Amino acid sequence: MLNRLVIENLKYRWVRTFLSALVVGVQIMLVLTLIGLSKGLLEESANRARGTGADIFLKPGKQGTFSFSTGQVDEKFVPFIEKQPNVQQAVGVLIQNVELITSINGVDIPAFARLNGGFHYIAGGPPKEPDGLLVDEYYARQNHLKVGQDVTILKHVWHLAGVIQGGVLARLIVPLSTLQSLTGNAGKVSQILVKLNDPSKTAQSVKQLDAVCQDQLQAIAIEDVISQFSIDNIPQLKIFINVVTFMTIMVGFLVVFLSMYTAVVERTREIGILKALGAKPMKIMDLLMREAIVLAMLGWMIGIGLAFVAKLVIMSTIPASLTVIDVPDWWPKAALIALSGAILGAIYPGLRAARQDAIEALSYE
Protein backbone atom coordinates (compact mmCIF):
# COMPACT_ATOMS: atom_id res chain seq x y z
CA MET A 1 0.00 0.00 0.00
CA LEU A 2 2.84 2.36 0.89
CA ASN A 3 4.46 1.62 -2.47
CA ARG A 4 1.22 2.47 -4.25
CA LEU A 5 1.05 5.75 -2.33
CA VAL A 6 4.64 6.50 -3.41
CA ILE A 7 3.90 5.79 -7.06
CA GLU A 8 0.61 7.70 -7.01
CA ASN A 9 2.28 10.69 -5.34
CA LEU A 10 5.01 10.73 -8.01
CA LYS A 11 2.45 10.32 -10.80
CA TYR A 12 0.22 13.04 -9.34
CA ARG A 13 3.08 15.57 -9.53
CA TRP A 14 4.54 14.12 -12.70
CA VAL A 15 6.16 17.32 -14.00
CA ARG A 16 8.22 17.71 -10.85
CA THR A 17 8.94 13.99 -10.81
CA PHE A 18 10.11 14.06 -14.42
CA LEU A 19 12.24 17.19 -14.02
CA SER A 20 13.89 15.92 -10.84
CA ALA A 21 14.64 12.56 -12.43
CA LEU A 22 15.89 14.30 -15.57
CA VAL A 23 18.40 16.42 -13.62
CA VAL A 24 19.64 13.32 -11.77
CA GLY A 25 19.73 11.54 -15.14
CA VAL A 26 21.83 14.24 -16.78
CA GLN A 27 24.38 13.90 -13.99
CA ILE A 28 24.43 10.14 -14.34
CA MET A 29 24.85 10.58 -18.10
CA LEU A 30 27.84 12.85 -17.47
CA VAL A 31 29.50 10.26 -15.23
CA LEU A 32 28.82 7.38 -17.64
CA THR A 33 29.96 9.41 -20.64
CA LEU A 34 33.11 10.53 -18.85
CA ILE A 35 33.94 6.96 -17.90
CA GLY A 36 32.99 5.70 -21.37
CA LEU A 37 35.15 8.40 -22.93
CA SER A 38 38.15 7.70 -20.67
CA LYS A 39 37.91 3.97 -21.21
CA GLY A 40 37.19 4.43 -24.93
CA LEU A 41 40.24 6.60 -25.50
CA LEU A 42 42.47 4.25 -23.51
CA GLU A 43 41.06 1.19 -25.26
CA GLU A 44 41.54 2.87 -28.63
CA SER A 45 45.17 3.64 -27.78
CA ALA A 46 45.70 0.07 -26.58
CA ASN A 47 44.16 -1.27 -29.78
CA ARG A 48 46.41 0.91 -31.89
CA ALA A 49 49.47 -0.24 -29.93
CA ARG A 50 48.35 -3.84 -30.40
CA GLY A 51 47.68 -3.12 -34.08
CA THR A 52 51.29 -2.20 -34.74
CA GLY A 53 52.13 -5.88 -34.70
CA ALA A 54 55.26 -5.13 -32.65
CA ASP A 55 56.31 -7.25 -29.66
CA ILE A 56 58.41 -4.58 -27.94
CA PHE A 57 58.36 -0.77 -27.80
CA LEU A 58 61.67 1.04 -27.38
CA LYS A 59 61.32 4.50 -25.92
CA PRO A 60 63.72 7.18 -24.73
CA GLY A 61 65.27 6.42 -21.35
CA LYS A 62 63.29 8.25 -18.64
CA GLN A 63 59.84 8.56 -20.29
CA GLY A 64 56.58 7.27 -18.86
CA THR A 65 54.34 4.96 -20.85
CA PHE A 66 52.01 7.78 -21.93
CA SER A 67 54.71 10.26 -22.87
CA PHE A 68 55.78 10.41 -26.50
CA SER A 69 57.92 13.50 -27.03
CA THR A 70 58.75 14.20 -30.63
CA GLY A 71 62.14 12.97 -31.86
CA GLN A 72 64.33 11.97 -28.94
CA VAL A 73 65.81 8.77 -30.33
CA ASP A 74 68.57 8.71 -32.89
CA GLU A 75 67.39 6.87 -35.99
CA LYS A 76 70.72 5.03 -36.08
CA PHE A 77 69.42 2.86 -33.25
CA VAL A 78 67.03 1.15 -35.71
CA PRO A 79 69.67 -0.85 -37.67
CA PHE A 80 71.54 -1.44 -34.39
CA ILE A 81 68.43 -2.98 -32.80
CA GLU A 82 67.78 -5.08 -35.88
CA LYS A 83 71.16 -6.74 -35.36
CA GLN A 84 70.27 -7.93 -31.85
CA PRO A 85 69.43 -11.58 -31.22
CA ASN A 86 65.80 -12.68 -31.72
CA VAL A 87 64.96 -9.35 -33.44
CA GLN A 88 63.26 -9.89 -36.77
CA GLN A 89 62.62 -6.25 -37.63
CA ALA A 90 62.79 -2.74 -36.10
CA VAL A 91 60.91 0.32 -37.36
CA GLY A 92 61.34 3.90 -36.13
CA VAL A 93 58.23 6.04 -35.61
CA LEU A 94 58.16 9.82 -35.25
CA ILE A 95 55.13 11.10 -33.37
CA GLN A 96 53.91 14.69 -33.70
CA ASN A 97 50.80 16.02 -31.98
CA VAL A 98 48.40 17.84 -34.31
CA GLU A 99 45.29 18.23 -32.18
CA LEU A 100 44.45 17.79 -28.53
CA ILE A 101 44.64 14.01 -28.60
CA THR A 102 45.35 13.30 -32.25
CA SER A 103 48.88 12.75 -33.51
CA ILE A 104 50.44 12.24 -36.93
CA ASN A 105 52.95 9.42 -37.14
CA GLY A 106 55.84 9.35 -39.53
CA VAL A 107 57.01 5.87 -40.42
CA ASP A 108 58.78 4.03 -43.23
CA ILE A 109 55.48 2.79 -44.65
CA PRO A 110 56.77 -0.22 -46.64
CA ALA A 111 58.89 -1.34 -43.67
CA PHE A 112 55.98 -0.90 -41.26
CA ALA A 113 53.72 -2.84 -43.65
CA ARG A 114 56.18 -5.74 -43.42
CA LEU A 115 56.19 -5.52 -39.63
CA ASN A 116 52.41 -5.62 -39.14
CA GLY A 117 51.40 -7.52 -42.25
CA GLY A 118 50.23 -4.42 -44.11
CA PHE A 119 47.44 -1.88 -43.72
CA HIS A 120 43.91 -2.78 -44.70
CA TYR A 121 42.92 -0.13 -47.25
CA ILE A 122 39.26 0.88 -47.30
CA ALA A 123 39.98 3.29 -50.15
CA GLY A 124 43.10 4.20 -52.14
CA GLY A 125 46.48 2.64 -51.39
CA PRO A 126 49.99 3.28 -50.07
CA PRO A 127 51.47 6.75 -50.66
CA LYS A 128 53.57 6.96 -53.80
CA GLU A 129 55.01 10.40 -53.09
CA PRO A 130 56.73 12.06 -50.09
CA ASP A 131 53.61 14.13 -49.32
CA GLY A 132 51.33 11.11 -49.33
CA LEU A 133 48.99 10.76 -46.36
CA LEU A 134 47.08 7.83 -44.90
CA VAL A 135 44.15 8.46 -42.56
CA ASP A 136 42.02 5.98 -40.69
CA GLU A 137 38.31 5.54 -41.40
CA TYR A 138 37.24 7.57 -38.35
CA TYR A 139 39.36 10.58 -39.24
CA ALA A 140 38.16 10.41 -42.86
CA ARG A 141 34.52 10.20 -41.76
CA GLN A 142 34.79 13.01 -39.22
CA ASN A 143 36.56 15.33 -41.68
CA HIS A 144 34.65 14.19 -44.77
CA LEU A 145 37.88 13.28 -46.59
CA LYS A 146 38.06 11.49 -49.92
CA VAL A 147 41.10 9.81 -51.46
CA GLY A 148 42.90 12.14 -53.87
CA GLN A 149 42.08 15.37 -52.12
CA ASP A 150 44.61 17.69 -50.49
CA VAL A 151 44.65 17.96 -46.70
CA THR A 152 46.52 20.63 -44.74
CA ILE A 153 48.09 19.37 -41.52
CA LEU A 154 50.93 21.12 -39.66
CA LYS A 155 50.68 23.93 -42.23
CA HIS A 156 51.72 21.43 -44.90
CA VAL A 157 49.58 20.28 -47.80
CA TRP A 158 49.37 16.48 -47.96
CA HIS A 159 47.88 14.36 -50.69
CA LEU A 160 45.43 11.82 -49.30
CA ALA A 161 46.59 8.51 -50.75
CA GLY A 162 44.53 6.05 -48.76
CA VAL A 163 41.94 5.47 -46.06
CA ILE A 164 42.90 2.59 -43.78
CA GLN A 165 41.00 0.53 -41.24
CA GLY A 166 41.33 2.06 -37.76
CA GLY A 167 43.24 0.56 -34.87
CA VAL A 168 46.72 0.49 -36.40
CA LEU A 169 49.49 2.79 -35.13
CA ALA A 170 47.73 6.19 -35.53
CA ARG A 171 44.90 8.02 -37.24
CA LEU A 172 47.32 9.97 -39.49
CA ILE A 173 50.33 8.28 -41.07
CA VAL A 174 52.87 9.88 -43.39
CA PRO A 175 56.34 8.97 -44.70
CA LEU A 176 58.93 9.30 -41.93
CA SER A 177 61.43 11.45 -43.83
CA THR A 178 58.82 14.08 -44.76
CA LEU A 179 57.64 14.45 -41.18
CA GLN A 180 61.24 14.55 -39.92
CA SER A 181 62.17 17.44 -42.21
CA LEU A 182 58.84 19.21 -41.61
CA THR A 183 59.27 19.15 -37.83
CA GLY A 184 63.05 19.70 -37.77
CA ASN A 185 63.75 16.20 -36.50
CA ALA A 186 66.04 14.92 -39.23
CA GLY A 187 67.52 11.59 -38.17
CA LYS A 188 65.30 11.36 -35.11
CA VAL A 189 62.37 9.16 -34.12
CA SER A 190 60.11 9.06 -31.06
CA GLN A 191 60.11 5.30 -30.55
CA ILE A 192 61.19 2.08 -32.17
CA LEU A 193 58.82 -0.82 -32.80
CA VAL A 194 60.47 -4.19 -32.55
CA LYS A 195 59.20 -7.47 -33.96
CA LEU A 196 60.75 -10.64 -32.60
CA ASN A 197 61.47 -13.89 -34.30
CA ASP A 198 60.19 -15.74 -31.26
CA PRO A 199 57.59 -13.71 -29.30
CA SER A 200 57.57 -16.34 -26.52
CA LYS A 201 60.99 -14.98 -25.53
CA THR A 202 59.75 -11.38 -25.20
CA ALA A 203 60.75 -11.01 -21.55
CA GLN A 204 64.24 -12.23 -22.30
CA SER A 205 64.54 -9.86 -25.27
CA VAL A 206 63.30 -6.92 -23.19
CA LYS A 207 66.11 -7.53 -20.69
CA GLN A 208 68.62 -7.98 -23.46
CA LEU A 209 67.60 -4.78 -25.30
CA ASP A 210 67.58 -2.82 -22.02
CA ALA A 211 71.10 -4.02 -21.40
CA VAL A 212 72.45 -3.08 -24.84
CA CYS A 213 70.70 0.29 -24.96
CA GLN A 214 71.80 1.13 -21.38
CA ASP A 215 70.03 4.30 -20.21
CA GLN A 216 69.37 5.70 -23.67
CA LEU A 217 66.37 3.54 -24.43
CA GLN A 218 63.99 1.47 -22.39
CA ALA A 219 62.34 -1.64 -23.73
CA ILE A 220 58.71 -2.39 -22.83
CA ALA A 221 56.82 -5.49 -23.89
CA ILE A 222 53.72 -4.58 -25.89
CA GLU A 223 51.48 -6.46 -23.40
CA ASP A 224 52.89 -4.30 -20.59
CA VAL A 225 52.17 -1.18 -22.63
CA ILE A 226 48.60 -2.32 -23.23
CA SER A 227 48.03 -3.18 -19.57
CA GLN A 228 49.10 0.34 -18.67
CA PHE A 229 46.14 1.78 -20.63
CA SER A 230 43.81 1.73 -17.63
CA ILE A 231 42.14 4.50 -15.62
CA ASP A 232 43.80 3.11 -12.50
CA ASN A 233 47.22 3.93 -13.98
CA ILE A 234 46.42 7.58 -14.62
CA PRO A 235 46.10 9.31 -11.22
CA GLN A 236 45.01 12.64 -12.70
CA LEU A 237 42.15 10.98 -14.57
CA LYS A 238 41.12 9.11 -11.42
CA ILE A 239 41.00 12.38 -9.48
CA PHE A 240 38.94 14.01 -12.23
CA ILE A 241 36.48 11.11 -12.25
CA ASN A 242 36.21 11.26 -8.44
CA VAL A 243 35.51 14.99 -8.58
CA VAL A 244 32.78 14.52 -11.21
CA THR A 245 31.30 11.65 -9.16
CA PHE A 246 31.26 13.80 -6.03
CA MET A 247 29.62 16.65 -7.93
CA THR A 248 27.01 14.24 -9.27
CA ILE A 249 26.18 13.11 -5.73
CA MET A 250 25.94 16.77 -4.65
CA VAL A 251 23.64 17.69 -7.56
CA GLY A 252 21.51 14.61 -6.85
CA PHE A 253 21.38 15.63 -3.20
CA LEU A 254 20.32 19.20 -4.03
CA VAL A 255 17.71 18.16 -6.60
CA VAL A 256 16.12 15.55 -4.36
CA PHE A 257 16.40 17.85 -1.33
CA LEU A 258 14.54 20.64 -3.14
CA SER A 259 12.00 18.25 -4.61
CA MET A 260 11.32 16.51 -1.30
CA TYR A 261 11.37 19.71 0.70
CA THR A 262 8.74 21.35 -1.50
CA ALA A 263 6.80 18.07 -1.49
CA VAL A 264 6.78 18.05 2.31
CA VAL A 265 5.64 21.67 2.52
CA GLU A 266 3.03 21.15 -0.20
CA ARG A 267 1.78 17.95 1.40
CA THR A 268 1.74 19.14 5.00
CA ARG A 269 -1.97 18.39 5.26
CA GLU A 270 -1.53 14.93 3.73
CA ILE A 271 1.19 14.18 6.28
CA GLY A 272 -1.26 15.30 8.98
CA ILE A 273 -3.87 12.90 7.56
CA LEU A 274 -1.38 10.03 7.63
CA LYS A 275 -0.49 10.85 11.22
CA ALA A 276 -4.16 11.05 12.20
CA LEU A 277 -4.65 7.61 10.65
CA GLY A 278 -1.84 6.27 12.83
CA ALA A 279 1.28 6.59 10.68
CA LYS A 280 4.36 6.59 12.92
CA PRO A 281 7.21 9.06 12.23
CA MET A 282 9.34 6.25 10.77
CA LYS A 283 6.52 5.41 8.37
CA ILE A 284 6.45 9.01 7.11
CA MET A 285 10.25 8.95 6.76
CA ASP A 286 9.97 5.63 4.97
CA LEU A 287 7.41 7.07 2.55
CA LEU A 288 9.65 10.00 1.58
CA MET A 289 12.74 7.81 1.36
CA ARG A 290 10.92 5.49 -1.02
CA GLU A 291 9.91 8.46 -3.16
CA ALA A 292 13.52 9.66 -3.23
CA ILE A 293 14.74 6.18 -4.16
CA VAL A 294 12.22 5.95 -7.00
CA LEU A 295 13.33 9.39 -8.23
CA ALA A 296 16.96 8.26 -8.11
CA MET A 297 16.20 5.05 -9.99
CA LEU A 298 14.20 6.95 -12.61
CA GLY A 299 17.11 9.36 -12.93
CA TRP A 300 19.50 6.42 -13.22
CA MET A 301 17.50 4.86 -16.05
CA ILE A 302 17.19 8.22 -17.82
CA GLY A 303 20.94 8.70 -17.32
CA ILE A 304 21.76 5.36 -18.96
CA GLY A 305 19.47 6.23 -21.87
CA LEU A 306 21.06 9.67 -22.22
CA ALA A 307 24.54 8.13 -22.09
CA PHE A 308 23.63 5.99 -25.11
CA VAL A 309 22.38 9.11 -26.90
CA ALA A 310 25.57 11.03 -25.99
CA LYS A 311 27.69 8.16 -27.29
CA LEU A 312 25.70 8.05 -30.51
CA VAL A 313 26.10 11.79 -31.03
CA ILE A 314 29.84 11.76 -30.26
CA MET A 315 30.60 8.69 -32.35
CA SER A 316 28.62 9.94 -35.32
CA THR A 317 30.07 13.46 -35.31
CA ILE A 318 33.62 13.30 -33.91
CA PRO A 319 34.65 9.62 -33.88
CA ALA A 320 38.28 10.46 -34.58
CA SER A 321 38.62 13.00 -31.78
CA LEU A 322 36.73 11.17 -29.05
CA THR A 323 36.02 7.49 -28.64
CA VAL A 324 33.20 6.56 -26.27
CA ILE A 325 32.35 3.01 -25.30
CA ASP A 326 29.41 1.58 -23.34
CA VAL A 327 30.33 0.96 -19.72
CA PRO A 328 27.67 -1.42 -18.33
CA ASP A 329 30.12 -2.38 -15.57
CA TRP A 330 29.63 1.17 -14.26
CA TRP A 331 25.81 1.02 -14.19
CA PRO A 332 25.65 -0.41 -10.65
CA LYS A 333 28.12 2.26 -9.47
CA ALA A 334 26.01 4.93 -11.20
CA ALA A 335 22.95 3.58 -9.37
CA LEU A 336 24.82 3.88 -6.07
CA ILE A 337 25.85 7.44 -6.94
CA ALA A 338 22.22 8.39 -7.74
CA LEU A 339 20.93 6.64 -4.60
CA SER A 340 23.54 8.29 -2.36
CA GLY A 341 22.56 11.76 -3.54
CA ALA A 342 18.85 11.01 -3.29
CA ILE A 343 18.99 9.46 0.18
CA LEU A 344 21.14 12.31 1.49
CA GLY A 345 18.68 14.76 -0.07
CA ALA A 346 15.63 13.09 1.49
CA ILE A 347 16.94 12.93 5.06
CA TYR A 348 16.15 16.49 6.19
CA PRO A 349 12.75 16.77 4.46
CA GLY A 350 11.93 13.31 5.80
CA LEU A 351 12.85 14.26 9.35
CA ARG A 352 10.88 17.49 9.04
CA ALA A 353 7.82 15.57 7.86
CA ALA A 354 8.23 12.90 10.52
CA ARG A 355 8.38 15.52 13.28
CA GLN A 356 5.40 17.49 12.01
CA ASP A 357 2.66 18.02 14.56
CA ALA A 358 -0.48 16.24 13.39
CA ILE A 359 -2.90 18.93 14.58
CA GLU A 360 -0.92 21.76 12.96
CA ALA A 361 -0.52 19.74 9.79
CA LEU A 362 -4.25 19.03 9.59
CA SER A 363 -5.08 22.72 9.92
CA TYR A 364 -2.59 23.63 7.14
CA GLU A 365 -4.25 25.36 4.20
Add this chain to the structure above:
Amino acid sequence: MIQVRGLRKTFQVGEVTVEALRGVDLDVAHGEFLAVVGPSGSGKSTLFNILGGLAAPTSGEVLIDGVNLRHMTESQRTELRQRKVGFVFQKYNLLPTLSAADNINLAQDLASIKTRPADFDQTLELLGIKNRMHHKPRALSGGEQQRVAIARALVNQPALLLADEPTGNLDTANSNAVLDILRSLNKRIGQTILMITHNPEAAAFADRTVTMRDGQAHA
Protein backbone atom coordinates in the same frame (compact mmCIF):
# COMPACT_ATOMS: atom_id res chain seq x y z
CA MET B 1 -16.98 3.60 27.15
CA ILE B 2 -15.48 7.11 27.57
CA GLN B 3 -14.76 8.54 30.98
CA VAL B 4 -13.28 12.01 31.27
CA ARG B 5 -12.49 13.40 34.71
CA GLY B 6 -11.05 16.81 35.48
CA LEU B 7 -9.49 17.12 32.02
CA ARG B 8 -7.34 20.18 31.61
CA LYS B 9 -5.35 21.36 28.67
CA THR B 10 -3.17 24.44 28.60
CA PHE B 11 -1.17 25.88 25.71
CA GLN B 12 1.72 28.25 25.83
CA VAL B 13 1.25 30.95 23.19
CA GLY B 14 4.33 33.15 23.46
CA GLU B 15 4.38 34.27 27.06
CA VAL B 16 0.64 33.74 27.50
CA THR B 17 -0.76 30.51 28.93
CA VAL B 18 -4.09 29.63 27.35
CA GLU B 19 -6.42 27.31 29.24
CA ALA B 20 -8.36 25.51 26.52
CA LEU B 21 -9.97 22.92 28.81
CA ARG B 22 -10.66 23.74 32.45
CA GLY B 23 -11.68 20.53 34.12
CA VAL B 24 -13.97 18.68 31.73
CA ASP B 25 -16.03 15.81 33.11
CA LEU B 26 -17.80 13.64 30.55
CA ASP B 27 -19.22 10.15 30.25
CA VAL B 28 -20.19 8.50 26.99
CA ALA B 29 -21.81 5.09 27.12
CA HIS B 30 -21.02 2.28 24.71
CA GLY B 31 -23.20 2.67 21.61
CA GLU B 32 -24.15 6.23 22.40
CA PHE B 33 -24.32 9.02 19.80
CA LEU B 34 -23.23 12.20 21.54
CA ALA B 35 -23.16 15.68 20.04
CA VAL B 36 -20.80 18.27 21.49
CA VAL B 37 -21.85 21.79 20.67
CA GLY B 38 -20.51 25.16 21.62
CA PRO B 39 -19.19 28.42 20.25
CA SER B 40 -15.74 28.88 18.71
CA GLY B 41 -13.00 28.80 21.32
CA SER B 42 -15.10 26.85 23.79
CA GLY B 43 -12.68 23.90 23.72
CA LYS B 44 -14.59 21.52 21.41
CA SER B 45 -11.69 20.90 19.06
CA THR B 46 -9.21 20.50 21.90
CA LEU B 47 -11.47 17.87 23.45
CA PHE B 48 -11.71 16.17 20.02
CA ASN B 49 -7.92 16.17 19.64
CA ILE B 50 -7.34 14.70 23.10
CA LEU B 51 -10.01 12.02 22.76
CA GLY B 52 -8.53 11.14 19.36
CA GLY B 53 -5.01 10.84 20.74
CA LEU B 54 -3.76 13.72 18.61
CA ALA B 55 -2.84 15.75 21.70
CA ALA B 56 -1.87 14.83 25.25
CA PRO B 57 -3.89 16.07 28.25
CA THR B 58 -2.16 18.46 30.62
CA SER B 59 -3.94 16.88 33.60
CA GLY B 60 -7.00 14.80 34.41
CA GLU B 61 -8.04 11.33 33.35
CA VAL B 62 -9.29 10.20 29.96
CA LEU B 63 -10.31 6.56 29.54
CA ILE B 64 -11.44 5.09 26.22
CA ASP B 65 -12.59 1.49 26.37
CA GLY B 66 -10.65 1.14 29.61
CA VAL B 67 -7.42 2.58 28.20
CA ASN B 68 -6.10 5.66 30.01
CA LEU B 69 -4.72 8.29 27.66
CA ARG B 70 -3.16 10.34 30.42
CA HIS B 71 0.27 8.72 30.54
CA MET B 72 0.45 7.52 26.97
CA THR B 73 3.58 8.10 24.96
CA GLU B 74 3.41 9.55 21.45
CA SER B 75 3.88 6.07 20.07
CA GLN B 76 1.04 4.65 22.19
CA ARG B 77 -1.26 7.46 21.09
CA THR B 78 -0.37 6.64 17.47
CA GLU B 79 -1.45 3.04 18.09
CA LEU B 80 -4.65 4.33 19.69
CA ARG B 81 -5.40 6.24 16.46
CA GLN B 82 -4.75 3.13 14.41
CA ARG B 83 -7.20 0.87 16.19
CA LYS B 84 -9.38 2.55 18.83
CA VAL B 85 -10.46 5.77 17.18
CA GLY B 86 -11.79 6.63 13.74
CA PHE B 87 -11.79 10.23 12.53
CA VAL B 88 -14.22 12.07 10.29
CA PHE B 89 -13.11 15.62 9.54
CA GLN B 90 -14.98 18.64 8.22
CA LYS B 91 -12.72 18.76 5.13
CA TYR B 92 -12.93 15.00 4.50
CA ASN B 93 -9.12 14.75 4.53
CA LEU B 94 -8.83 12.03 1.92
CA LEU B 95 -5.47 11.61 0.26
CA PRO B 96 -5.97 13.12 -3.21
CA THR B 97 -3.56 10.76 -4.97
CA LEU B 98 -5.37 7.57 -3.90
CA SER B 99 -8.70 6.14 -4.98
CA ALA B 100 -11.53 5.84 -2.46
CA ALA B 101 -10.72 2.14 -2.07
CA ASP B 102 -7.03 2.85 -1.46
CA ASN B 103 -7.82 5.58 1.05
CA ILE B 104 -9.72 2.94 3.01
CA ASN B 105 -7.03 0.30 2.45
CA LEU B 106 -4.37 2.70 3.71
CA ALA B 107 -6.10 3.01 7.10
CA GLN B 108 -5.99 -0.79 7.39
CA ASP B 109 -2.42 -0.96 6.18
CA LEU B 110 -1.20 1.61 8.72
CA ALA B 111 -2.87 -0.40 11.50
CA SER B 112 -1.41 -3.65 10.07
CA ILE B 113 -4.91 -5.10 9.87
CA LYS B 114 -5.30 -7.57 7.02
CA THR B 115 -8.95 -8.53 7.14
CA ARG B 116 -12.07 -6.49 6.51
CA PRO B 117 -14.97 -6.56 8.99
CA ALA B 118 -17.49 -9.17 7.81
CA ASP B 119 -20.24 -6.60 7.42
CA PHE B 120 -18.07 -3.92 5.77
CA ASP B 121 -19.71 -4.46 2.37
CA GLN B 122 -23.06 -3.70 4.00
CA THR B 123 -21.56 -0.57 5.51
CA LEU B 124 -20.38 0.53 2.05
CA GLU B 125 -23.87 -0.12 0.73
CA LEU B 126 -25.35 1.88 3.56
CA LEU B 127 -22.93 4.69 2.72
CA GLY B 128 -23.92 4.45 -0.95
CA ILE B 129 -20.34 4.46 -2.26
CA LYS B 130 -19.84 0.83 -3.25
CA ASN B 131 -19.71 1.69 -6.94
CA ARG B 132 -17.51 4.77 -6.40
CA MET B 133 -14.57 2.97 -4.82
CA HIS B 134 -12.21 3.26 -7.79
CA HIS B 135 -12.63 6.98 -8.14
CA LYS B 136 -10.13 9.48 -6.80
CA PRO B 137 -11.44 12.17 -4.42
CA ARG B 138 -11.46 14.85 -7.13
CA ALA B 139 -14.01 12.76 -9.06
CA LEU B 140 -16.32 12.51 -6.05
CA SER B 141 -18.83 15.03 -4.73
CA GLY B 142 -18.35 16.50 -1.26
CA GLY B 143 -21.02 14.21 0.14
CA GLU B 144 -19.40 11.16 -1.44
CA GLN B 145 -15.97 12.17 -0.13
CA GLN B 146 -17.36 12.49 3.37
CA ARG B 147 -18.99 9.06 3.08
CA VAL B 148 -15.65 7.59 1.95
CA ALA B 149 -14.07 9.29 4.98
CA ILE B 150 -16.68 7.63 7.20
CA ALA B 151 -15.93 4.24 5.62
CA ARG B 152 -12.22 4.81 6.21
CA ALA B 153 -12.92 5.72 9.86
CA LEU B 154 -14.93 2.52 10.35
CA VAL B 155 -12.79 -0.03 8.52
CA ASN B 156 -10.67 -0.85 11.58
CA GLN B 157 -13.78 -1.21 13.74
CA PRO B 158 -12.84 1.56 16.18
CA ALA B 159 -14.32 1.75 19.64
CA LEU B 160 -15.07 5.42 19.03
CA LEU B 161 -15.95 7.37 15.90
CA LEU B 162 -14.96 11.01 16.30
CA ALA B 163 -16.57 13.39 13.85
CA ASP B 164 -15.50 17.03 13.77
CA GLU B 165 -18.09 19.19 12.00
CA PRO B 166 -18.76 16.36 9.52
CA THR B 167 -21.38 18.41 7.67
CA GLY B 168 -19.54 21.72 7.81
CA ASN B 169 -18.67 21.68 4.11
CA LEU B 170 -21.86 20.10 2.81
CA ASP B 171 -25.16 21.44 1.51
CA THR B 172 -28.37 20.63 3.36
CA ALA B 173 -29.24 17.51 1.37
CA ASN B 174 -25.78 16.01 1.72
CA SER B 175 -25.60 17.09 5.38
CA ASN B 176 -28.81 15.25 6.12
CA ALA B 177 -27.62 12.20 4.21
CA VAL B 178 -24.36 12.07 6.20
CA LEU B 179 -26.14 12.61 9.52
CA ASP B 180 -28.68 9.92 8.61
CA ILE B 181 -25.80 7.55 7.90
CA LEU B 182 -24.12 8.34 11.23
CA ARG B 183 -27.42 7.77 12.95
CA SER B 184 -27.94 4.46 11.11
CA LEU B 185 -24.42 3.27 11.94
CA ASN B 186 -25.09 4.07 15.56
CA LYS B 187 -28.36 2.20 15.60
CA ARG B 188 -27.52 -0.73 13.32
CA ILE B 189 -24.01 -1.64 14.42
CA GLY B 190 -23.97 0.12 17.77
CA GLN B 191 -21.09 2.40 16.81
CA THR B 192 -20.21 4.87 19.56
CA ILE B 193 -20.05 8.34 18.00
CA LEU B 194 -18.93 11.66 19.38
CA MET B 195 -19.78 14.44 16.97
CA ILE B 196 -18.61 18.00 17.35
CA THR B 197 -20.83 20.57 15.70
CA HIS B 198 -21.96 24.13 16.07
CA ASN B 199 -25.15 23.32 14.20
CA PRO B 200 -28.13 22.57 16.48
CA GLU B 201 -29.96 20.79 13.64
CA ALA B 202 -27.03 18.42 13.27
CA ALA B 203 -26.88 17.93 17.01
CA ALA B 204 -30.53 16.89 16.97
CA PHE B 205 -29.53 13.64 15.22
CA ALA B 206 -27.60 12.58 18.35
CA ASP B 207 -28.96 10.77 21.39
CA ARG B 208 -27.67 13.46 23.69
CA THR B 209 -26.03 16.87 23.47
CA VAL B 210 -23.28 18.31 25.64
CA THR B 211 -22.46 21.98 25.43
CA MET B 212 -18.91 23.23 25.76
CA ARG B 213 -18.45 26.69 27.22
CA ASP B 214 -15.24 28.30 28.47
CA GLY B 215 -13.40 25.00 28.48
CA GLN B 216 -16.01 23.11 30.42
CA ALA B 217 -18.70 20.62 29.43
CA HIS B 218 -22.31 21.20 30.45
CA ALA B 219 -25.08 18.64 30.04
